[in-house]
Amino acid sequence: MKKLFLALFFVVLTSGFGCDEARLKEMIKFTQVSGDFNQTKILKSFKNPLISKGVFKIYDNIFEQNTTTPFKASIKVDKSGVFEYKNGKFVKINSNFNEELFLAIFTLDFEKLKRNFNYEISFDDGWNVALKPVGIISKVFSKIEISGKQYVEKIVLNETNGDKTIYNFFNIK
Numbered sequence: 001m002k003k004l005f006l007a008l009f010f011v012v013l014t015s016g017f018g019c020d021e022a023r024l025k026e027m028i029k030f031t032q033v034s035g036d037f038n039q040t041k042i043l044k045s046f047k048n049p050l051i052s053k054g055v056f057k058i059y060d061n062i063f064e065q066n067t068t069t070p071f072k073a074s075i076k077v078d079k080s081g082v083f084e085y086k087n088g089k090f091v092k093i094n095s096n097f098n099e100e101l102f103l104a105i106f107t108l109d110f111e112k113l114k115r116n117f118n119y120e121i122s123f124d125d126g127w128n129v130a131l132k133p134v135g136i137i138s139k140v141f142s143k144i145e146i147s148g149k150q151y152v153e154k155i156v157l158n159e160t161n162g163d164k165t166i167y168n169f170f171n172i173k
Contacts, residue, residue, distance in 0.1 A: 020121040021110045027127060028108065033058045033151060035172035037065070044162040056169065063106055077102055101137070105144065106152060117144070126153075 034057035041050040054067040062078040074085035082097050083090035104112035108129065113119060117131040126149035133141045138160070145156040151172045157165040 020123075023123070024108065024121055024127055024129070028148065028151060031059065033172060035151075036170050038166075038168045038170075039067075040166040040168075042164040042166070058106060061103060061107070063103060079103065105131070105146065105155065108146065108152070125149075 034055065037054055037056050039052045041052075043050070051070075052067050053069040054065060056063070056065045058064075062076060064074065064076045067073045074090075076083040076085070076090050077097075077099055079099055081092045081099055082095050084093050085091075100112060101116060103109070110119075113131065116135060116137045117133055119132065120130045122128045122130075126147060128145065128147040131144040131146070133144070140160060141157060142160050143156075143158040145154075145158075146152055147154045148169075151169065153169050153172070155167040157167075159165075
């Protein structure tokens, strides 16, 4: 009887997460999305935050960010790497950056996120996903929060060193 209860508890518990994931996926648009962004970087060692602004777009599992303020810079992230726009074309830059994980965060690909995070989904005036890193990524991030309504509107990256990066997305089409 105890084994049956535990089995049923596990099925109910895991199916609840699946339902939340499915509900969230139905609410959000991921393909062909574009808009404006603000990025605020709060560094423990600096008095004032660093703020940048620009435009972004997500299409075909590609994320492009074109910073316009305080300087102009363009990057593109896809499954093959991180690229910087130089001399009229995107050039791959070397980094120890996990492109797949980055794209999974922006598109809420739970199958990929499960490899590196425990998470909770809540629905209150839109939706919120709280990612708690496990494994090696927990050495960099203490928590990642993603929220929105019809689109991903805010991502907060809390780093283990006390720094924080806040992305706000708006005028989304």
